[in-house]
Amino acid sequence: MADPTHDTALRVDALGVSFQGVQALQDVSFSIPAGGVSAVIGPNGAGKTTLFNCISGVARHTGKVELEGRDLSRLHADRRAALGIARTFQTPLLVPELSALDNILLGAHTRMKHGLLGALLRLPPVARAERAMRERASELLGRLGLDRSQDRRVDSLPHGDRRRVEVARALIAEPRLLLLDEPAAGLGADEAADLLGDIEAFAADTGMTCVLVEHDVGLVMRVSRHVVVLDAGRLLVAGTPAEVAADERVIAAYLGDDWSEAGV
Numbered sequence: 379m380a381d382p383t384h385d386t387a388l389r390v391d392a393l394g395v396s397f398q399g400v401q402a403l404q405d406v407s408f409s410i411p412a413g414g415v416s417a418v419i420g421p422n423g424a425g426k427t428t429l430f431n432c433i434s435g436v437a438r439h440t441g442k443v444e445l446e447g448r449d450l451s452r453l454h455a456d457r458r459a460a461l462g463i464a465r466t467f468q469t470p471l472l473v474p475e476l477s478a479l480d481n482i483l484l485g486a487h488t489r490m491k492h493g494l495l496g497a498l499l500r501l502p503p504v505a506r507a508e509r510a511m512r513e514r515a516s517e518l519l520g521r522l523g524l525d526r527s528q529d530r531r532v533d534s535l536p537h538g539d540r541r542r543v544e545v546a547r548a549l550i551a552e553p554r555l556l557l558l559d560e561p562a563a564g565l566g567a568d569e570a571a572d573l574l575g576d577i578e579a580f581a582a583d584t585g586m587t588c589v590l591v592e593h594d595v596g597l598v599m600r601v602s603r604h605v606v607v608l609d610a611g612r613l614l615v616a617g618t619p620a621e622v623a624a625d626e627r628v629i630a631a632y633l634g635d636d637w638s639e640a641g642v
């Protein structure tokens with residue numbers, strides 16, 4: 379297991395990815411402090427999703443990815459998940475005809491030791507583990523304000539609730555590091571702030587570190603401990619919200635006029 383007492387949750391060093399010769403990420407290095415919410419921002423195509431794909435092990439990369447001091451660079455996605463990395467995808471991958479609860483249980487497979495065969499054979503320890511997981515899923519849905527919706531098909535839920543089910547599905551694995559790719563996409567400003575506030579509270583309670591991609595810069599600056607700014611596959615700057623807000627390159631290259639609207 380990664381070391382939970384580490385001050386730095388995540389460190390990437392000289393990360394690089396190319397797709398058919400196109401350099402999607404180039405020499406990206408930064409650290410994310412342990413605990414709380416941090417963020418990755420940058421214009422469309424900057425490489426934010428690609429960065430998450432590298433960290434979670436979905437994309438092949440050069441350079442190094444460390445979780446709480448442990449080098450994960452050579453490990454496949456499933457090993458990285460088992461060591462504590464969970465994520466959501468920019469395009470939600472919920473199964474529309476399943477209930478919210480069952481979608482979350484699908485996310486639990488990395489933590490179940492006995493697997494599907496054990497469940498089918500109805501072995502007593504498996505039944506107990508399943509029951510515990512079901513209770514945990516239900517509790518998570520409650521924490522995210524979805525207690526009344528847990529048995530509803532996700533395709534009957536409002537968009538904002540579906541986004542919350544996505545987050546709950548990643549949380550069932552009790553990750554050390556949770557990567558959320560635009561969790562608030564398509565939500566109104568208030569709903570987005572509520573969701574990020576709930577995630578922040580969850581991270582504070584559990585000691586988990588969350589890194590999210592979010593386009594609302596004002597919101598990012600309010601909730602984040604640390605902000606990483608990517609531009610065209612390169613790291614522009616990484617630091618506290620105040621440091622990032624003061625950086626001329628960020629203002630010039632990315633934020634432009636939007637910056638004043640962000641109120642930072």
Ligand SMILES: Nc1ncnc2c1ncn2[C@@H]1O[C@H](COP(=O)(O)OP(=O)(O)OP(=O)(O)O)[C@@H](O)[C@H]1O
Nearest residue numbers: 397400402420421422423424425426427428429468
């Ligand atoms: N599988 C792929 N094959 C080829 N090019 C890719 C692939 N995935 C990403 N890219 C390219 O890599 C670059 C970074 O893409 P990425 O999706 O990481 O950006 P992003 O910052 O997440 O953008 P957005 O804000 O639109 O989600 C883009 O130029 C994109 O076209």
Ligand SMILES: [Mg+2]
Nearest residue numbers: 426427428468
């Ligand atoms: Mg993206």
